[in-house]
Amino acid sequence: MTTLAASRQFDHAAKIVNFDQETICPPKGMADQGEVLAMLENQSFRLTKEPQFTAAVEALYQEKEDLDPLDRALIKHLHRDYSKSKNITPDKNLEFQKIYNQGFVDWINAKKHADFSLFEKSLAKVRDANLEDLSLREYDGEKPKTKYDALFDDYEEGMTEQDLDAAFGAFAERMTPMLREIKTHGKKIRTDFLTREVTDVQQQEMADYLLHLLKFDFERGAWTTTEHPFTDNIGKDDARVTTHYYPTNFLSSMFSIIHECGHALFMQLQPAEDYDHDINDLQTMGMHESVSRFYENRIGRSRAFISLIYPKCCEIFPQVFTDVSEEEFYEAVNVVEPSLVRTEADEFTYTFHIIIRYELEKRIVNGELEVDSELPDKWNTLYEKYLGVTPANDREGILQDVHWASGFGYFPTYAIGNMYNAMYYNRMAQDLNIEETIRAGRFDIINSWMAEHVFKEANRLAPKDWIRQVTGRDFTPEDFLAYLEKKYSALYEI
Amino acid sequence: MTTLAASRQFDHAAKIVNFDQETICPPKGMADQGEVLAMLENQSFRLTKEPQFTAAVEALYQEKEDLDPLDRALIKHLHRDYSKSKNITPDKNLEFQKIYNQGFVDWINAKKHADFSLFEKSLAKVRDANLEDLSLREYDGEKPKTKYDALFDDYEEGMTEQDLDAAFGAFAERMTPMLREIKTHGKKIRTDFLTREVTDVQQQEMADYLLHLLKFDFERGAWTTTEHPFTDNIGKDDARVTTHYYPTNFLSSMFSIIHECGHALFMQLQPAEDYDHDINDLQTMGMHESVSRFYENRIGRSRAFISLIYPKCCEIFPQVFTDVSEEEFYEAVNVVEPSLVRTEADEFTYTFHIIIRYELEKRIVNGELEVDSELPDKWNTLYEKYLGVTPANDREGILQDVHWASGFGYFPTYAIGNMYNAMYYNRMAQDLNIEETIRAGRFDIINSWMAEHVFKEANRLAPKDWIRQVTGRDFTPEDFLAYLEKKYSALYEI
Numbered sequence: 002m003t004t005l006a007a008s009r010q011f012d013h014a015a016k017i018v019n020f021d022q023e024t025i026c027p028p029k030g031m032a033d034q035g036e037v038l039a040m041l042e043n044q045s046f047r048l049t050k051e052p053q054f055t056a057a058v059e060a061l062y063q064e065k066e067d068l069d070p071l072d073r074a075l076i077k078h079l080h081r082d083y084s085k086s087k088n089i090t091p092d093k094n095l096e097f098q099k100i101y102n103q104g105f106v107d108w109i110n111a112k113k114h115a116d117f118s119l120f121e122k123s124l125a126k127v128r129d130a131n132l133e134d135l136s137l138r139e140y141d142g143e144k145p146k147t148k149y150d151a152l153f154d155d156y157e158e159g160m161t162e163q164d165l166d167a168a169f170g171a172f173a174e175r176m177t178p179m180l181r182e183i184k185t186h187g188k189k190i191r192t193d194f195l196t197r198e199v200t201d202v203q204q205q206e207m208a209d210y211l212l213h214l215l216k217f218d219f220e221r222g223a224w225t226t227t228e229h230p231f232t233d234n235i236g237k238d239d240a241r242v243t244t245h246y247y248p249t250n251f252l253s254s255m256f257s258i259i260h261e262c263g264h265a266l267f268m269q270l271q272p273a274e275d276y277d278h279d280i281n282d283l284q285t286m287g288m289h290e291s292v293s294r295f296y297e298n299r300i301g302r303s304r305a306f307i308s309l310i311y312p313k314c315c316e317i318f319p320q321v322f323t324d325v326s327e328e329e330f331y332e333a334v335n336v337v338e339p340s341l342v343r344t345e346a347d348e349f350t351y352t353f354h355i356i357i358r359y360e361l362e363k364r365i366v367n368g369e370l371e372v373d374s375e376l377p378d379k380w381n382t383l384y385e386k387y388l389g390v391t392p393a394n395d396r397e398g399i400l401q402d403v404h405w406a407s408g409f410g411y412f413p414t415y416a417i418g419n420m421y422n423a424m425y426y427n428r429m430a431q432d433l434n435i436e437e438t439i440r441a442g443r444f445d446i447i448n449s450w451m452a453e454h455v456f457k458e459a460n461r462l463a464p465k466d467w468i469r470q471v472t473g474r475d476f477t478p479e480d481f482l483a484y485l486e487k488k489y490s491a492l493y494e495i
Numbered sequence: 496m497t498t499l500a501a502s503r504q505f506d507h508a509a510k511i512v513n514f515d516q517e518t519i520c521p522p523k524g525m526a527d528q529g530e531v532l533a534m535l536e537n538q539s540f541r542l543t544k545e546p547q548f549t550a551a552v553e554a555l556y557q558e559k560e561d562l563d564p565l566d567r568a569l570i571k572h573l574h575r576d577y578s579k580s581k582n583i584t585p586d587k588n589l590e591f592q593k594i595y596n597q598g599f600v601d602w603i604n605a606k607k608h609a610d611f612s613l614f615e616k617s618l619a620k621v622r623d624a625n626l627e628d629l630s631l632r633e634y635d636g637e638k639p640k641t642k643y644d645a646l647f648d649d650y651e652e653g654m655t656e657q658d659l660d661a662a663f664g665a666f667a668e669r670m671t672p673m674l675r676e677i678k679t680h681g682k683k684i685r686t687d688f689l690t691r692e693v694t695d696v697q698q699q700e701m702a703d704y705l706l707h708l709l710k711f712d713f714e715r716g717a718w719t720t721t722e723h724p725f726t727d728n729i730g731k732d733d734a735r736v737t738t739h740y741y742p743t744n745f746l747s748s749m750f751s752i753i754h755e756c757g758h759a760l761f762m763q764l765q766p767a768e769d770y771d772h773d774i775n776d777l778q779t780m781g782m783h784e785s786v787s788r789f790y791e792n793r794i795g796r797s798r799a800f801i802s803l804i805y806p807k808c809c810e811i812f813p814q815v816f817t818d819v820s821e822e823e824f825y826e827a828v829n830v831v832e833p834s835l836v837r838t839e840a841d842e843f844t845y846t847f848h849i850i851i852r853y854e855l856e857k858r859i860v861n862g863e864l865e866v867d868s869e870l871p872d873k874w875n876t877l878y879e880k881y882l883g884v885t886p887a888n889d890r891e892g893i894l895q896d897v898h899w900a901s902g903f904g905y906f907p908t909y910a911i912g913n914m915y916n917a918m919y920y921n922r923m924a925q926d927l928n929i930e931e932t933i934r935a936g937r938f939d940i941i942n943s944w945m946a947e948h949v950f951k952e953a954n955r956l957a958p959k960d961w962i963r964q965v966t967g968r969d970f971t972p973e974d975f976l977a978y979l980e981k982k983y984s985a986l987y988e989i
Binding site (some may be wrong): 007010012014017018020021024025026027028029030032033034036037040041202220221222223225235236237238239241494 | 501504507508511512514515518519520521522523524526527528530531534535579695713716717719729730731732733735775
């Protein structure tokens with residue numbers, strides 16, 4: 002067995018242990034299991050640090066132009082990873098992993114008690130680990146301009162602070178006045194029925210219906226519930242999604258399952274040979290989020306999709322839909338309502354949540370902002386500035402997301418995803434009548450188009466090259482902004 | 496980190512992967528995951544085969560009388576294991592593990608199709624692996640008299656075919672005529688309400704109630720549902736139980752959760768220092784089954800327990816208990832009804848199911864019976880002989896249990912367990928008014944007695960020494976037979 006295959010087996014085991022921690026591991030069992038997880042991750046890490054292996058990667062990298070395209074993609078990736086981690090010893094790596102695992106445990110506890118002070122020290126250690134990791138790196142080519150660029154490159158290769166500042170700047174400039182307009186002069190949308198009580202059993206039935214409707218492959222995937230919904234690609238025939246039920250917010254589990262199903266479809270429908278060549282997880286986070294948000298927002302919140310699922314909603318949730326028309330349901334799933342919690346945010350205000358996190362983490366990583374007891378206030382101030390709302394406590398404020406417990410630099414990928422998918426939606430519209438295809442429930446056709454155009458080269462190209470290949474155009478936030486302006490000015494009659 | 500601790504970490508990871516396979520892994524993901532599981536088990540195995548480690552075990556074994564009692568128990572166990580496995584190479588071990596994992600996969604499929612022929616080849620390989628394993632063993636002291644003795648010793652150290660033949664012989668001799676008497680002259684017991692339909696949600700509420708009632712520690716344990724209920728000691732603070740819901744058999748999930756809770760209490764209430772000394776899983780299977788059956792039968796099916804839970808049953812399952820008295824409920828949970836499926840068998844006929852499996856597996860292991868297409872018929876013939884019933888297909892016949900997929904020699908531990916707990920029930924009765932304690936719901940008192948008397952030395956003594964220490968008497972089936980005779984002659988008025 003090759004070193005890479007052996008390392009993948011430890012990764013596979015680590016994914017299972019992680020999934021177990023997220024789903025069923027009891028509170029007092031978490032610490033031991035964290036140790037096991039760190040051990041497995043370290044075993045995998047050690048294997049890819051073995052001199053024979055790194056020498057082979059170096060040698061193949063020199064001859065990369067002679068390799069077939071899939072092997073070339075793998076070697077470029079391995080060399081990139083190797084260059085980033087060559088100075089990180091196994092012991093140092095284990096130390097980092099333990100910090101991130103402890104971060105997760107402390108975050109759970111701090112969120113439970115709505116008290117950031119229980120997480121503060123851990124978060125500072127996570128930042129230090131991130132920075133120490135960066136300080137140990139060597140670069141083949143040009144060195145990133147800022148620490149944040151270096152970190153963000155891990156998630157979205159080739160994208161920089163400059164790209165983000167431009168995209169988020171344009172967003173804030175055009176959407177801030179529009180949000181004000183919606184709030185002051187927009188049509189009133191009825192939402193009273195969204196908080197009507199439903200049972201877990203009803204929500205379970207709805208999630209199962211949606212997964213079947215979107216053609217999730219149950220032979221090669223599974224689903225369950227967790228505190229925070231996520232998707233995990235455990236193996237080539239094992240993509241898992243989770244959701245969470247709230248008794249007075251049935252939309253939450255519906256749209257989280259559609260979102261996670263999008264991630265899973267990407268995993269299930271990417272080229273089989275990408276799994277055979279061990280390049281199956283080289284998509285960037287931004288690409289992945291573009292797909293999950295394509296299914297969640299561009300499909301899930303479209304007029305056509307609501308029309309398709311409305312009868313089933315009436316059937317499964319009769320107590321909710323007793324006096325709700327299809328049009329009222331469409332309006333309600335698209336209501337714009339500045340709020341505190343990112344995962345519950347509407348499509349319009351969502352990007353503001355990301356901008357807030359980006360502004361904080363960019364300054365933390367670049368050394369312009371301290372991780373201390375004042376951080377929750379700074380979080381709250383930005384919520385007031387962009388969205389006009391203020392968290393009542395840390396649980397609904399700075400502790401709401403798990404991400405920082407294992408490091409910074411991830412959040413902007415969510416917003417970049419919306420911008421990618423707006424671009425390829427417009428490309429898809431050249432080939433398909435999208436609304437009609439959705440109304441007909443033909444997700445096999447949509448999924449096939451996605452597989453052929455969006456998924457096919459995702460493991461093989463960096464984001465800027467990939468989006469150019471899919472759409473024929475350079476990355477721009479313009480399509481997304483135009484989509485929001487058109488959809489929401491019509492909805493709110495402004 | 497010591498070799499032993501490292502090996503335990505791989506074991507821990509393997510337990511998680513195994514639990515995942517049993518609970519959520521999708522069908523097509525099973526094969527890859529089986530490979531991961533085999534790899535982890537082999538990593539653990541390799542570590543305990545390292546020359547430094549085995550040399551240390553050998554050296555400490557020579558000085559075992561100078562060790563403290565807990566270290567001595569550990570070293571005796573490690574030396575015993577080492578002696579058994581010293582000639583098994585890591586490759587050979589990996590081969591065995593793959594056979595057992597494949598056995599599990601094939602058993603699932605064969606049971607699904609109710610077709611033993613889909614499992615036959617795998618089962619023959621399991622038998623061959625068991626026999627090859629035995630052929631490679633060396634023994635310090637006396638060699639076991641038969642192959643079955645050698646295999647059964649893995650599960651119940653020091654117990655032999657001779658002990659089993661004596662105990663099962665006495666059982667069959669006294670209980671066969673009594674079963675005939677019950678069937679021909681016994682009082683008619685009302686059971687119509689046992690098949691009334693219930694929902695999963697109701698059964699879930701009942702299982703949760705029972706686990707709380709019996710003082711399962713939810714901070715150090717978790718529960719879920721699986722095809723086949725089981726308990727798993729993942730780690731010192733992580734004991735897991737599972738159950739299975741049948742819509743028209745609510746008793747099934749009730750008594751399976753009580754049974755598995757018994758196993759979990761043993762794990763949660765054994766001495767903490769046994770975990771610290773790595774001897775926490777040295778109880779035999781028979782000891783473990785004695786405890787689970789103590790909770791399931793001696794407590795769960797007692798008049799006092801039924802009286803305690805009857806009001807809650809009426810509350811959770813109103814549609815079942817609308818016309819059922821407490822006395823009728825007590826009689827129904829103890830009804831004697833010869834049946835096909837071991838896990839659904841009543842307390843009285845249960846041992847016959849074990850005797851059937853024992854007769855087959857003893858002959859298979861000792862080379863007197865072939866694993867071939869005639870095996871299902873032989874199974875069916877024994878069911879006719881002892882219980883007067885015949886399976887309609889292999890699913891409710893020879894394919895009903897998972898156990899043989901990973902080897903022979905386990906089943907008799909279930910029946911031995913009933914005989915142990917009948918002995919220590921009588922010892923407990925000298926200290927406590929058991930019926931009154933149950934009626935008062937004081938399972939803290941019962942659990943404490945169990946911890947002090949039954950659990951305390953279980954990891955440190957072989958079964959015959961342990962039961963003598965707990966009860967002051969040598970192992971005998973007599974207490975169990977006397978208990979059955981007294982309880983069931985009263986119930987059936989014979």
